[in-house]
Amino acid sequence: MGSEKLSLNDRVLKIAAKIQENSYIKAVSMGLASLMPIIIIGSLLTIVTTIAAKISAPGYQQFLTNSGIKPLLKYPNLVTLGLLSIYAAFAIAYNLAQSKEQDGYMAGLLSIMAYMVVQPFGTLKGEDILPVHLLGAEGIFTAIIVALIVPGIMKFFKDHNLYVKMPVGVPEMITRSFAALTTGGAVLLLFFAVKIIFAQTSVATLPALITLLIQTPLKSLGSSWIALVVIMLIVNFLWFFGVHGHLVALSVMLPVYLQMDVENLNAYQAGAALPNIIGYSYIYVYASGACVLFGLVFWLLKARSERYRTLGKLAVVPMLFGIGEPLAFGVPYVLNFTLFIPVVFTASINVILAYVATAINLLPRFNGVNISGMPVVLNGLLVGGWRVVVFQVLLCLLNIAIWAPFVKRLDKTEYAQEVANAKAAETTEGQGA
Incomplete structure (x- = not known):
């Protein structure tokens, strides 16, 4: 069974590496x-x-x-x-x-x-x-x-x-x-x-x-929400294997999404109706950073394990600015099958919910402003206003529920290991005395 997993990992990494290094x-x-x-x-x-x-x-x-x-x-x-x-x-x-x-x-x-x-x-x-x-x-x-x-x-x-x-x-x-x-x-x-x-x-x-x-x-x-859901599944599936999913899977579509943002920006400047729901800003606001990883950091901060609590404190600020590498390689969630479901599926769930809410006019279409590098809430405020901010907060709360059982299971295992290590250390010290 282990060799089959290793074989699958090798195949995914080999294909992704070729694309990434092209x-x-x-x-x-x-x-x-x-x-x-x-x-x-x-x-x-x-x-x-x-x-x-x-x-x-x-x-x-x-x-x-x-x-x-x-x-x-x-x-x-x-x-x-x-x-x-x-x-x-x-x-x-x-x-x-x-x-x-x-x-x-x-x-x-x-x-x-x-x-x-x-x-x-x-x-x-x-x-x-x-x-x-x-x-x-x-x-x-x-x-x-x-x-x-x-x-x-x-x-x-x-x-x-x-x-x-x-x-x-x-x-x-x-x-x-x-x-x-x-x-x-x-x-x-x-x-x-x-x-x-x-x-x-x-x-x-x-x-x-x-x-x-x-x-x-x-x-x-x-412009298809189904295509975007599939793309985000591929992006985060690759991240699970330690490959920069955004670089590999979004490279071809990035010019399209940037163009759609610019079209919205031009329409916004002209005072016309905004033509596109999806764009690069849409992905950044709803399908990355805190809206995807907030639940992971939240439960790390509440973990019984000293290691995970410390990591949670270190990861808070980068996560708010859309940087997930400390979590990817620090927890790690790369090749961590306990976290497979939230790692791969959370962003796609957010994309679907945000698209439906925008399509029925609960959320506004984005004005096309590029907000790369800006923290959660501020990026939502700039591209869509207070309703987007409220929805981002709701996604973060949903995020807490999605990650809860998986992080708690991970923390339980790690905490047990820390307790065992502490007892072993005490035994060794006692014998030395």
Whole structure:
């Protein structure tokens, strides 16, 4: 029986490790993660400007209009979330190139160039124009695909010595710039050829094809609560085996969920109905951190075992900020079959309850603000208001009930072991005396 479990563990770990260490998946995950400062700043500024725009005080509105500030309130959102795909093109290409020992900086620049050349430019009154909305969340998948291709082209040219070599002593940036000449030319010609080819078809552009074949189907999948429940089961099943479930299982869907958040944020800014229930913020608020682990920490703090009480005190603050690693490897709940049920199923239960409550309008849809790293209750307040906060508290209370029998069983075993160890120590001391 033990060998069968070991065999299952090995198979799960082997598959998950391959996914987790895949350079392309890591590049997308790390690249998007590096954009969080831009996303969070843009989200928070959008809330500030939206509140400012909605204040009904006549004197304040007159001040905004007379000072010329009111028309400028849209620009913080425009230069952050409105250009998100440009930043993604750079960040993902940079991370992938670094993993392949290529020039990450040049890879990022060439990726932006390639991304821009395939965009559907038009003309208006004799001027070249490009709809800005295409450069935000709507263009994220095009940015990802371009960013994953460019470093490969760079590697091909480097491996075959197809680049301009400068003499020793030339400044590093000049050397890097000339080395990228041939690669840059190839990247531009390749993606320009793609642009010409698609212009002759009914699809018209590469971004349009990506939207048709990838982005739209994935968004349909991402908006499904059933799909999210399954994803969260996989995420926490992997965590049970000690694998970073969010990195492995959410990497593919993360761009979709971020796009759905941005769509809600744009609608919120425009004063329109919020289109999506699910998004990355939805997962963070209802299916991670305290809303999943509060019950575990609660019962650890009440444990009879000295070890678990101490661990509970150490884990409180990280848990409130959505950090579960101290519990994963400290309790541990990794490969701890006593805790298998709450570890794997709690987040999915929360997702179902929150979705139903939102669908029947007991809870509001989120405004799309990215609240990564913010503690429970505060994150709920920022994205949805007091009703979300109340629901988070209810989930924490439900969490206490879910974890109770499993943690108590674990504590009973540990406490018995501590008592036995203490008696053995006393016996040894008595014999020594």
